[in-house]
Structure formats: C-alpha cells, structure tokens
Amino acid sequence: MIRDITIGQYLSGTSFMHKLDARVKIVCTFAYIITIFLCKNFWSLGLMVAFAALMTLLSRVPVRMLLRSLRPVAFILLFTAVLNLFYTKTGSVLFQWKFLILTDKGLYTAVFMAVRILSLVSVSALLTYTTTPTALTDGIEKLLSPLKLIKVPVHSLAMMMTLALRFIPTLIEEIDRIMSAQKARGADLETGGFIQRAKALLPVLIPLFVSAFRRAYELAFAMECRCYRGGEGRTRMKQMKLGVRDAVTAVCFVLLIAGVVLLGRFFPAVI
Template sequence: MALKDITLGQFFPGNSPLHRMDPRTKLIGIVLYIVALFLAKSVLTYGILFALLATLIAISRVPLKSILRGMKPVVFILIFTAILNLLYTPGETVLLKWWILTVTLEGVRTAIFMVVRIMMLITATFLLTYTTSPILLTDGIENLLGPLKRIRVPVHELAMMMSIALRFIPTLIEETDKIMSAQRARGADFESGSLLRRAKALVPLLVPLFISAFRRADELAVAMECRCYHGGEGRTRLRRLTYRALDRVTIAAALFLCAGIFVLGRFGL
C-alpha cells in the first residue's frame, strides 16, 4: 500500500493565471459556477458551461489525467444517481416497461443531465483545490466568512484549526508510512486475512500514531504560545489578499454568466 500516492490536499503547483488568482475570487467563482450549473436546463446552457470548464482546465495546465483520477471515488454515486433518475422519473414517452420498472424518455434525459452536472460540479471544485494551496484556501475562506464574526462565529479559530489540520495531513501520512514500515519489519501483515483480523492488525499502527499526534499537538501548542499566539485579535498577516483587475473581471464575468444562464432558462433554453 503506498500512502504517499493519495492526493490529499491535492494542490498541483504551477504558475498559471488560475494559480495566481486571489483565492477569494476562485471561491466566489466556484459558488457562482455551481449556481449556474443548477440553473442550466438545456443542451445549450450545459454546452456553454462545459466549454467554460474545458477552457479553464486548459488554462490551469493541470493534467486531465489527475482530474479524472479524482473522479474515481464518486463513480458509485454517479451510477446510483443515474439509476435512480432513470427509473423514477415520471414521463409520457415510455421506452421500456418491465415488471415494476419503467424507463421513460424524460428519465433518460434527466439521468444524463444529472450525471453530467455532478461530474462538472466535481471537476470544478477539483480545479479549485488543484490550483490553490491549502493555506491560501483557508485564508480566503477566513476572509470571506469575516462578516460572521459580528454574530460571534469564531471564524479565525475555525480557519486556524483548518490550516493546522491541513498542514499536518502530509506529516501524519508520512508518520503512518513510517510506523507501518516499522511494524511490517516486525512481521505485521496489514493486507491479508479476514476483516476482523485486518482491523486487529491496525492496533500496532493506530496506538503509536495517536500517541505521536497528541505529542505533536502538545508541542505545537507550546511553540505557538511561546510566540505569543492568543487568537485572531489584532493579528496582522504575512500574506495580504488583494483583488486585482483580473479578479474583478472574473467575478463580474461569473455574475454575468449566472444571470445569462438564468435568462436563457426563462426562455426555455
């Protein structure tokens, strides 16, 4: 088992315009894109959104292979959605009728649209995480959620917890890999046997992993306190987020896109 092959955090380093864009722009853009996806009802509007996504992927220079690989875990959901929509969409043109199962033309249509919609939705969010480093992403989220501080949502603390968690994912993966190797060197077998046996085999892995996670958390807390960390109040930032011309244009374009898709929908397109 090669743990290091898991693309968690998924950031794909690069220097495309998409990489350089303000994370807030990308977050807002993604939300608007998803809204547009749900407003789209016709082949035309889907086509527009698909072309846009393809262009963005081309600009980002993220290999298509990596994006498709990320699709693997959702294949089951896709199939499930397709089958449900296929069987339970009422309609007039019956294509197939067998026992209690009925497939209508509308059902086929909805199933295809649903699957394409989910795939595009996932690809779009992948594009976000592939082109934005986790740290920038949390910075962006913290900034966008800023107004919630007024109603006492601990935005800074949440963002800090998130960035710490993200920061330690690779460390913990490395640690897991190391402990796993050490136990395998003592003959531990993580890969064969019944489910119960395999669950039991995880004990020699999980105990040291938890102990080291707690030790690390403790050390990190001490190190942060040594540097006078006491929450977000009055804290200045090393990286300041600034909207540039490209960001403004992008947000405007995204808003326009949403409105456009909505209007087209009104005209039955």
C-alpha cells in the same frame, strides 16, 4: 505504499486561474455549483459546460489530471444516471420491456444529472488543483470573517484547518514508521478477518495517538513562544488584494448566471 496517498492535490503553476484570488475562486466555485442546478434546458447546460471548459483551459491543468479526479465518482455517476433513466415515469414512452419503462424525460434527466455531477466535481477539482491549501484556508477565513460578529471563532477554525493539512504528511510518515517497528516485532497487519485486523491495528494506533498529542503540545508551546495569541490584531505576510483579473472573473460569472437565467426564460425546460 501508504505514502502514495496525496491529499491537497495542488499543482503548482502560474496560469490565470492560479493567480486568481482564493476568495474569488471559492465564491465562483459555489456560484457555479448552484447555477448548474438552475439549468433546465440544453442551451443553458451547454453554456455552463463551455464555461467549465474555458476555465480548464485557463488553468492549464492537464485534462488527464482532471479525469483522475473524476475516477472516484464514476460509480455514483453511473448509479444516478441509471436510476434517473428508469425512475422517471412522466413524458412520452420511448421504450418498454416488462417493468422497465424508458421515457424521453427520463433520458434527459439522466443526461442532466450526469453532466451536472461531472461539471461540479471537475470545477471543484480545478479549485484545489490551482489553489494551495494555505491560500484556501486563508480565503475561507476571510470569507467567513463576518461571522465573527455572532461570536464564531473563525480564526481558530481556519488555523485548525491549516494545521490539520500541515500534519497529514507528518502523520502518514509516522504511521509508516510505527507499522515497520511493530512488523519487526512480528505484528501481523495483513492477514486475518475483520475483527482480527482491527485488533492488530491497536499496536499502531495507540503510539500514533500518543505521538499526535505530543506533537500538539509541542506545537502549542512553539506557537506561544512566538507570541501567538489568536487572530486578534494579527497581520499577514501575504496580503490578499483583489485586482483587475478578479474583477473580470466576477463580471464574467455575473454574466454567466444572467445568461443561464435568460436562456431558461426563452427556451422551454426539458426536465
């Protein structure tokens, strides 16, 4: 059923990761993703993986849920790994069969790419599992606020994101309802070729657009009635405050990056 689609995969909880400030989480996630590409040997890679495992533990997100978020990238993962495995021609040859050449460097590159993709996807999944969509957009707004100086409408962008997320379930419900209504009039949405099916969707899409616009107007009026005038001078109900927890996390991340850089100096790169 169409309503089984879940977007914004927040899992409610009270763990260390849940209580962390959204801004810290966003910055750290980005820092992690960049750092993982700085790893050139197994020592630094191991450190990064260990750190990801620690974060998973601190978030109390079940491993099963984390694995579920990896399922969509399984194909890309396999594809990248296989491609790297046979495409790297440098290094000593381990195995050769007709045109297929497997070198030690190729093997390492494949493993590195796979581990990188795995950890970057699971760390970003961890961010969305432990942060509500609202906190996420609030965090993005705060982080991007310096861009206001060069006239980027940061508040409007963040508000648009919040509203878009808010209306996803509403629109899914609406699609469901319109589909039932048209099916009741004999619309055939399931059979036929590609063109036929695209055409059959028109009776669903047109009412959907009409009602999306209607909702947008209604929402705009409702917001204006409550004196919404954009971000200028607007205060927040939930103030974002950085605490000890956030400071500790930031320090840990600085140490992590320093560790990766130092390990890169002391041990030779394998890729």
